[in-house]
Amino acid sequence: MSVEAIQRALARAGFDPGPVDGKLGPKTLAAIKAFQKAHALLVDGIAGPMTQAALLNYVELTMPVSSVRVVPTEWMPDAIMKRIIVHWTAGAYKASALDKSHYHVLIEDDGQLVHGKPSIALNDARGAKAGYAAHTLNCNTGSIGVSLCCMAGAIESPFKAGTAPMTRAQWEKLPRVIADLCWRYGIAITPQTVLSHAEVQVNLGIKQRGKWDISRLAFDPSTVGAKACGDALRKAVSSLL
Numbered sequence: 001m002s003v004e005a006i007q008r009a010l011a012r013a014g015f016d017p018g019p020v021d022g023k024l025g026p027k028t029l030a031a032i033k034a035f036q037k038a039h040a041l042l043v044d045g046i047a048g049p050m051t052q053a054a055l056l057n058y059v060e061l062t063m064p065v066s067s068v069r070v071v072p073t074e075w076m077p078d079a080i081m082k083r084i085i086v087h088w089t090a091g092a093y094k095a096s097a098l099d100k101s102h103y104h105v106l107i108e109d110d111g112q113l114v115h116g117k118p119s120i121a122l123n124d125a126r127g128a129k130a131g132y133a134a135h136t137l138n139c140n141t142g143s144i145g146v147s148l149c150c151m152a153g154a155i156e157s158p159f160k161a162g163t164a165p166m167t168r169a170q171w172e173k174l175p176r177v178i179a180d181l182c183w184r185y186g187i188a189i190t191p192q193t194v195l196s197h198a199e200v201q202v203n204l205g206i207k208q209r210g211k212w213d214i215s216r217l218a219f220d221p222s223t224v225g226a227k228a229c230g231d232a233l234r235k236a237v238s239s240l241l
């Protein structure tokens with residue numbers, strides 16, 4: 001867990017770590033010690049494997065039923081991650097080998113989760129490592145890539161959803177996946193930290209080449225535009241945490 005994730009978990013467990021700033025200051029240390037004492041752990045102020053396991057366990061036990069974990073623990077290795085960027089593959093409903101090479105987690109048409117080839121740890125914020133998931137131009141370091149398998153042959157304007165229009169099942173699975181990742185990595189739900197590829201240029205100021213995933217929901221013609229889709233997603237994630 002990153003220090004931020006530990007701080008969030010401590011706060012959730014009722015032990016005030018001070019501001020969530022990623023720093024192991026006196027308040028955070030005191031909160032770790034208080035948590036350790038309350039959970040019959042060795043009180044040393046170090047959030048080692050036992051303390052982290054207890055924190056994660058606590059977080060999981062106290063998560064609302066609606067957000068029971070969907071992402072397998074082993075898909076979420078230790079790493080410092082800053083944000084989650086959501087995409088569609090512009091491919092078919094089932095994840096191809098190429099799709100899997102570009103993202104960490106994929107969601108197929110029926111909501112089935114597929115593990116991407118690169119580990120999330122390869123995109124660590126401290127520096128991407130060889131084989132990292134290349135999902136967003138100049139913005140892969142510290143970024144988790146989640147992608148919906150859909151939208152092959154789609155056209156932005158005038159909008160045509162193509163041969164694999166996004167399904168409600170995959171869109172509705174997305175907030176649950178993101179909620180798990182936010183908890184695991186201590187990522188806050190803001191337009192800069194949970195966003196779609198189509199929002200990267202505006203929200204982060206990093207130029208993309210006309211990417212429009214996700215600015216349309218094929219099953220819901222009333223939600224149009226990157227911001228509208230992103231806001232709907234963030235609202236759904238917030239309601240789970």
Ligand SMILES: [Zn+2]
Binds near residue numbers: 086135197213
């Ligand atoms: Zn994309």
